[in-house]
Amino acid sequence: MSEPQAASHSGNDYETALTSSPTTIAAFDTHEKGALRKVQHFLHSNPAAVPLIVLVLSIAFFGMALGGKFFSAFTLTLILQQVAIVGIVGAAQTLVILTAGIDLSVGAIMVLSSVIMGQFTFRYGLPPTVAIMAGFAVGALCGWINGILVARMKLPPFIVTLGMWQIVLASNFLYSANETIRSQDIAQNAPILQFFGENLRIGGAVLTYGVIAMVLLVALLWYVLNNTAWGRHVYAVGDDPDAAELAGVNVRRMLISVYTLSGIICAFAGWALIGRIGSVSPTAGQFTNIESITAVVIGGLSLFGGRGSILGMLFGALIVGVFSLGLRLVGTDPQWTYLLIGVLIIAAVAIDQWIRKVAS
């Protein structure tokens, strides 16, 4: 092996001018940036900051407008109770959206799982714990099918879950025969189904187990997304699936695991739903899929995947909760709530696009 020509004369003739050029390469520009650029940079590295600021401002606004009526432990924990289900389903939605997908079937899977838990107990007389396990299994199965169709068949997530939404919802009505299981029956025969409706009272604050479970679930997923290889891979897959694959991430397996976990979390939401409304109703939670997407979007997660924090989703859900309850207490037409949430959704996406420009 002989030495290459590089040893005899370094580089090519046109490059000789380089010897007199500075030797530093492509250093970061550390010169002062404008205040606006700094804000942009801060938000780029702290994706949950925008929804947190909006949340704090909206609480402050309603606190000032309504005083003690809003700013009491009871009202504030009531908001938490009202967003618990959306928060749990939003956690599932977050995982899917981080992979640049979308899950329209979350609400339907939740309701079907809760119906399975109820009917298995009351129709077949199974022990409630077994029925709950069956509910989780059905949720996981629905999610797994979504995952297989997205990852293996390469169908667009929007289409897959749009179809799954209809299929699961129809199965739910067919199987339950549109029958509601009454709250009293559940309380008498299978109180564990209403477990997440029980609560802790601290002064005026009422924390249901559902609220606590939602907060713990978000905290757990936050840890997993940020501190485990699986979590980093969720981001990598959503960011650029081809790059992730070439870098050694098994993209298919990741997608299937994300959709399956989404189904399991929805089943969990189904259980919490029984606690929240007391009964098992096949018509409950009609808008949960849209509400979960709203929470995710207002929470600053990018629908293009790979960006955002699950904490943002929680803040997004709380913002919607604060506006809903705050405006109701003010006594306005509830349509104002929807109008404002619509504005927030568009504003959130506009801000996301602006923050992304930091990269260019």
Add this chain to the structure above:
Amino acid sequence: MTAEPILSARGLVKRYGRVTALDHADFDLYPGEILAVIGDNGAGKSSMIKAISGAVTPDEGEIRLEGQQVHFRSPLEAREAGIETVYQNLALSPALSIADNMFLGRELRRPGFMGKWLRKLDRAAMESFARDRLTELGLMTIQNINQAVETLSGGQRQGVAVARAAAFGSKVIILDEPTAALGVKESRRVLELILDVRRRGIPILLISHNMPHVFEVADRIHIHRLGKRLTVINPKDYSMSDAVALMTGAKAPEEPVAA
């Protein structure tokens, strides 16, 4: 060339529908050398590299690594065998940090309970390793190892990708068009990086369109034409225009395969 090739391929065939991208292509890489692969657009360079790096599975033919026949079904398997590839698109996740990217797919976990049961990543170890590697390759103008890759310049991204390959590639490093998107100065840095890596004894497979760069660093040049190896030339015996003439078919090779 006395040694056995470290990586070789015989009779590789890859068809995409009615297009034959690889038509019984052969290939040899010897220990400690830089082998450049050149060829016109559509000659099948990329398909050959993908077959070797596990990104596509060839329809026919065999690949041998250190004399052992290997069948890679994914880039991960090739990587586990010690073949690291820097793809033209770099295969970096823009929103993830430099350290995250270097360890994507082979993350380190904390020792003890936190790693085993909570599967917590060992951030500190990964960051210091990444920092060391970048320093080694003279890339530590990058201040913050937790910077998202999308905030880096093209040359810095290339540097991160090459550093990743150099850090983990134990047997072979494949570089696909490493200077294509770079400026003059950044290209120079990457070429030095390539020579640096060879000095440490790791053979390199370099795919490039840039004749001056190829002639500068390559020990041998594999000319690919119409889906197969046309010939292998020594850059000292041929001029750049000869090489271009060969790869476009304007000139026929003197001997079938010169080593």
